[in-house]
Amino acid sequence: MKMPDPDQSIVAKRDEIAEALREIVPGEGVILSDRELQVYESDGLTAYRQPPLMAVLPQTVEQVSQVLAYCHAEGIKVVPRGSGTSLSGGALPLADAILLCMGKFNKIVDVDYENRCAVVQPGVTNLGITKAVEGDGFYYAPDPSSQIACSIGGNVAENAGGVHCLKYGLTTNNLLGIEMVLIDGTVLRFGGKHLDSPGYDLLGLMTGSEGLLGVVTEVTVRILPQPETARALLLGFSSSESAGDCVAAIISDGIIPGGMEMMDKPAIKAAEAFVNAGYPLDVEALLIVELDGPQAEVDYLIDQVSAIAEKCDAITSRISQSEEERQLFWAGRKAAFPAVGRLTPDYYCMDGTIPRNKLPLVLKRMREMSEHYDLRVANVFHAGDGNLHPLIMYDANNPGELEKAEDFGSDILKLCVEVGGVLTGEHGVGVEKRDLMPEMFNEIDLKQQLRVKCAFDSKALLNPGKVFPELHRCAELGRMHIHKGKLPFPDIPRF
Amino acid sequence: MSHIKPENADQLEEAIKWALSEEESVEIIGSGSKQRLGRSVETSHQLDLSALTGITLYEPEELVLSARAGTPLVEIQEELIKNKQYMAFEPMDYGPLLKGEPDPGTLGGMISCNLSGPRRLKAGAARDHFLGFSGVSGRGETFKSGGRVVKNVTGYDLMKLMAGSYGTLAVMSDITIKVLPAPLKEKSYVLYGLTDEQANRAMSVALNSSCEVSSAAHIPQSISSKLPFEADGRSITVIRIEGYEPSIVYRADKLASLLIDFGTGTLITDGESRSVWQKVRDAAILSISQERSIWRVSLPPAQGSTFVESLKLEDQAEYYYDWAGGLIWLSLTDDGNASVLRDKLKGMGGHATLVRSVKTDDAGCPQHPLESGEHALMKRIKDNFDPKAILNPGRLYADL
Structure with a gap:
């Protein structure tokens, strides 16, 4: 993956830039030493490393605004960073860019139960929001696996998902408002505690824009009353096809579970060896179906889902009898990534989404690819919404194996697009899938997206090298070729 | 007046290329049901999408439906009902407000x-x-965004930009949405005679419980008689729960005990409940004579009654609350004082839209004015989608 060539004139001015930024963020807010910058050289996509020009840790919105305005005036690139847990390299630094670290924005500003929302700074962790309100019976619904560490600002940038988004939506469906700063330093607010806003939905546009449009400085999220209870079923199947059929049958019956996760045999074995969750080892596919809500509803649905599973030839079926047992069912799934990590020196986590009924085909083709590349793969799968997480196992110490794993990953994602799915369900495009964007979008599609970028950041200073395979100058993107009089327009009914 | 009616996506692109080459703007219409919504578009050409019809993909077990942009909602809803599915967001019908009929x-x-x-x-x-769309920008180029799967973060979420853009950025030809299983049963718990302030609190208690309330509205005594329901001259507070029979029976009991401080209510079920919510959804309980304006105010739900009280409304004014207080429909005997109304929202947040003006020509500034930085950014977005301002120019704001 090639990143944009560093602008050497910027690199040469490093000390001067640092001095100017220290005027804005005094004290230890500007980090220059190689040793300290090491912490920031990578995010969750550890295959790529690059120390930034410097790291800047502002503490106030005013400082963020001034830092960005300075960078805008001087033509200095900026990479925003929350907790650095992106799995797609969204926060990968650039040699000629300052890394704008939002970790000091870590306060809960306001919890408003009457309006069922919380106003928080972007560095607050995802789980931190739930922790702040759970004592009063509330929670924040989106729950990415990294929720203990990932920041809500990063969640906004990536439109983070989680295991419960089938029923409760992604980040974008759980936001009410944001405050953000444009690259020229302008501070804007979209939304608030009300449910909709006039004009274009810039809150929605910003969500999932991967740090290319602005820097989020405050977030208002919806909080929900905790469900009265939750119970889970653990269902084993002799094939991933029958597990897939069971998922389809549950949804066809009108049931939208709180969570519905699938694991294939390699993932089950790895997870069981790691956490002893009591998973059956003689099945090809395992489903965890969680039902949450009022007691009466959960009891009713557990019976419904049990009956459906039986019809779909589940060979094992267990229903959690206690909160501890429910947690145990999840423990294996939640530890699937590190569990696979124990089997292999390195693994590469993919994130395509497919129409659910294409699952058997995709799994079959993936097995063929696994043989072709001679690399093992374990699958965990948000079965309800078709979001696949194949974990490709490799050893980076073997020359060429990382590249082989990346090629394998690319082939999987191309397959996802081929069957009607998309490149990324919740991890973002970032650096990782940037060059695959033309698999999904043609040149016109991509140029229209880049024009959105032009409206926010015409000098392309925010997080360059991410999401888009090719940069075009905004002046070029703005040009139009109009052939006056050459469109006779004969075929369209007019009256 | 020229009326251009493309029959497929290629003709749609051709039509917009023509408009672009002639620098002629077009008003985009489907069935014309919401033509009076927003500012009027000054143009002599109509781009009529009503021939772009038909459901192109519907896979109930995948919870996805695609159709051409001009497909009547009625047709889609009929298809969904056959499969016990629905559009969960319950799109309102502006017909009763704007045309006097559904x-x-x-x-x-x-x-x-x-x-x-x-x-x-x-x-x-x-x-x-x-979930996704294909359409033609004001540059005369056909582009797409999104897809047919729910979980998708590939590229910018242009769907959000298109939703609510009133046709000012691009003209969509094909649209894909998520559909969901329809709830089998519904009940509404009805409380009587509460003041606005009490009702606001009661709705908050209901929403903050684990009863999974899906809707909460309050209709003051002055217009409660317009509900298809015996209100006995009292105000009505309605709280809806939906789902499986055993679950809603359980939740209805729980709601009644949680709300005991607000009196003892009654339950209405299924058809009766649905007809109440349909009226609430479509603002069909307000008087809509030509001499009346209609305002739609969106604000933080808990501030609803405080806001209304601050308006010191005349006796003839009519209003009610939806969204647990977060949406107020207001009918006045003149256009009201927009700046006073909007000033009252300052500090609490929210916005007020003049949906219908007493003046027949133009509604003035129907949308809430934007902050200057936000407005400038929206204008840059408009310029990047529709540089010659040929698509529904001025529909949202004078320059958008």
């Missing part, structure tokens, strides 16, 4: 106006169920 309009209109309904509290709006 007219749900088209799929394209629903998305372009980002419609929603009383279930917005739980299910969001059209924007939250809009």
Whole structure:
């Protein structure tokens, strides 16, 4: 993956830039030493490393605004960073860019139960929001696996998902408002505690824009009353096809579970060896179906889902009898990534989404690819919404194996697009899938997206090298070729 | 007046290329159901999408439906009902307000106006169920965004930008939405005789419980007689729960005990409940004579009654609350004082839209004015999609 060539004139001015930024963020807010910058050289996509020009840790919105305005005036690139847990390299630094670290924005500003929302700074962790309100019976619904560490600002940038988004939506469906700063330093607010806003939905546009449009400085999220209870079923199947059929049958019956996760045999074995969750080892596919809500509803649905599973030839079926047992069912799934990590020196986590009924085909083709590349793969799968997480196992110490794993990953994602799915369900495009964007979008599609970028950041200073395979100058993107009089327009009914 | 009616996506692109080459702007219409919504468009050409119809993909077990933009919503809803599914966001029908009769309009209109309904509290709006589209920008180029799967973060979420853009950025030809299993049963718990302030608190208690309330509305005594329901001259507070029979029976009991401080209510079920919510959804309980204006105010739900009280409304004014207080429909005997009304929202947040003006020509500034930085950014977005301002120019704001 090639990143944009560093602008050497910027690199040469490093000390001067640092001095100017220290005027804005005094004290230890500007980090220059190689040793300290090491912490920031990578995010969750550890295959790529690059120390930034410097790291800047502002503490106030005013400082963020001034830092960005300075960078805008001087033509200095900026990479925003929350907790650095992106799995797609969204926060990968650039040699000629300052890394704008939002970790000091870590306060809960306001919890408003009457309006069922919380106003928080972007560095607050995802789980931190739930922790702040759970004592009063509330929670924040989106729950990415990294929720203990990932920041809500990063969640906004990536439109983070989680295991419960089938029923409760992604980040974008759980936001009410944001405050953000444009690259020229302008501070804007979209939304608030009300449910909709006039004009274009810039809150929605910003969500999932991967740090290319602005820097989020405050977030208002919806909080929900905790469900009265939750119970889970653990269902084993002799094939991933029958597990897939069971998922389809549950949804066809009108049931939208709180969570519905699938694991294939390699993932089950790895997870069981790691956490002893009591998973059956003689099945090809395992489903965890969680039902949450009022007691009466959960009891009713557990019976419904049990009956459906039986019809779909589940060979094992267990229903959690206690909160501890429910947690145990999840423990294996939640530890699937590190569990696979124990089997292999390195693994590469993919994130395509497919129409659910294409699952058997995709799994079959993936097995063929696994043989072709001679690399093992374990699958965990948000079965309800078709979001696949194949974990490709490799050893980076073997020359060429990382590249082989990346090629394998690319082939999987191309397959996802081929069957009607998309490149990324919740991890973002970032650096990782940037060059695959033309698999999904043609040149016109991509140029229209880049024009959105032009409206926010015409000098392309925010997080360059991410999401888009090719940069075009905004002046070029703005040009139009109009052939006056050459469109006779004969075929369209007019009256 | 020229009237251009493309029959397929290629002709749509051709039509917009023509408009661009002639620098002629076009007003985009589907069924025309919401033509009076927003500012009027000054142009002599109509781009009529009503021939772009038909459901192109519907896979109930995948919870996905695609159709051409001009497809009547009625057609889509009929298909969904056959499969016990629905659009969870409950798109309102502006027909009763704008035309005096039901007219749900088209799929394209629903998305372009980002419609929603009383279930917005739980299910969001059209924007939250809009998975992908293909359309033609004001540059005369056909482009697409999104896809047919729910979980998708590939590239910018242009669906959000299109939803609620009133056709000012691009003209969609094909639209894909998420659909969901329809709840089997519904009940509404009805409380009587509460003041606005009491009702606001009662709705908050209900929403903050684990009863999974999907809608909450309060209709003051002055107009409660317009509900298809015996209100006995009292105000009505309605709280809706939906789902499986054993679950809603259980939740209804729980709600009654949680709300005991607000009196003892009654339950209405299924058809009766649905007809109440349909009236609430479509604002069909307000007087809509030509001499009356209609305002739609969106604000933090808990501030609803405080806001209304601050307006010191005249006796003839009519209003009610949806979204647990977060949406107020207001009918006045003149256009009201827009700046006073909007000033009252300062500090609490929210916005007020003049949906219908007493003046027949132009509604003045129907949308809430934007902050200058936000407005400038929206204008830059408009310029990047529609540089010659040929698509519905001025529909949202004078320059958008």
